[in-house]
Amino acid sequence: MNWLRLREMVRKELRQMFRDPRMARLVFISPIIQLVVFGYAVTTDVHNTPTYVVDLDQTQESRSLVATLTAGGYFRVVGRSDRPSDLRRVLDRGDALFGLEIPRGFASDLSQGQAVVQILVDGTSANTATTAQGYAVGIVNDFGSKAIPIRGTPSGVELRAQVWYNSNLESRVYNVPATAGIIILLMCLMLTSLSIVRERELGTLEQLMVSPLRPVELILGKTLPVVGVAMIDLLLVSLVATLWFGIPIRGSISLLVLSSLFYVVAGLGMGLLVSTISDTQQEAFMSMYLIFLPAMLLSGFMFPVSSMPEVFQKITLLNPIRYFLETLRSIFLKGAGISVLWPQVLALAVMGVVALGFATRRFRKRIG
Secondary structure (H helix, E strand, O other), rough: OOHHHHHHHHHHHHHHOOOOHHHHHHHHHHHHHHHHHHHHHHHOOOOOOEEEEEEEEHHHHHOOOOHHHHOOEEEEEEEEOHHHHOOOOOOHHOOOOOEEEEOOHHHHHHOOOOOOEEEOOOOOOOOHHHHHHHHHHHHHHHHHHEEEEEOOOOOOOOOOOOOOOOOOOOHHHHHHHHHHHHHHHHHHHHHHHHHHHHHHHHHHHHHHHOOOHHHHHHHHHHHHHHHHHHHHHHHHHHHHHHHHHHOOOOOOHHHHHHHHHHHHHHHHHHHHHHHOOOOOHHHHHHHHHHHHHHHOOOOOOOHHHHOOHHHHHHHHHHHHHHHHHHHHOOOOOOOOOOOHHHHHHHHHHHHHHHHHHHHHHHHHHOOO
């Protein structure tokens, strides 16, 4: 390998990549904008859920229950009625997502420890409905446990819960590091697959092949600049995550860099693989998303891997995003070290080497 030729190839790629000022904004500013937007938009937290109340009891206890339900900010009363049929109609129209019906005799039943209330939840949004239902059940049970001892009924078991790593249970703290990993992979796929196909479309790839450059030098010259750009993007999104969203990096920075490097190499291998099966930029773009979207959905980014069917859980073992997201979240939130994360880091290293090696071999056959 001629290091001088490789250096000139890398310099040529960097000049070509940033010849258009808009490209620099796309590469370095776009990930920051995406992280900020997704950091606020991608959330499973439930706040101000539109709630309709049917209070058939009209007592101090029933009003106290409604006040307790809305005090935490999870529910917001948008209407009241004394007719149960109104609650069904409001849910049908979509004017409310949550309904609370308090029956007659609630106060007297509560004094005897036998009170019953009904909640109705719009299940068209399953995640919101499940979370809202869980909050409501907890609030109502807590209200009942506090109200009964006041009337002399002995209390039962006292539960004291403590949450580690994310004490406020904010989904943003969980999602922002994962979003950073998704953005990094997207940039790797776009820069690698589209740049090589663009060379083929313009006819300059054949010119490079008849130059003194060896195939390995050509491949390294195409991929090394992307590695540098991806690592700079990692630095930028990590700064945004820590400085803007206030998510501390509790673990090792060096471990974060090492695992990210293996992850980027795996992404480059996927990008090269896309370039070997594509003849035009449009085809490469569509092929890239054919790989990217299933990989994202099967990574644990939006849905826990443990909740997937067993066959899909096994498929996720071949997905580098899964291992990187586990590593990112553990380093950011738990402060985990290599003694805990070595299986994920090893998997990323193996996938990076295999993906880049396989894609490079196909690429050399394609241009050879």
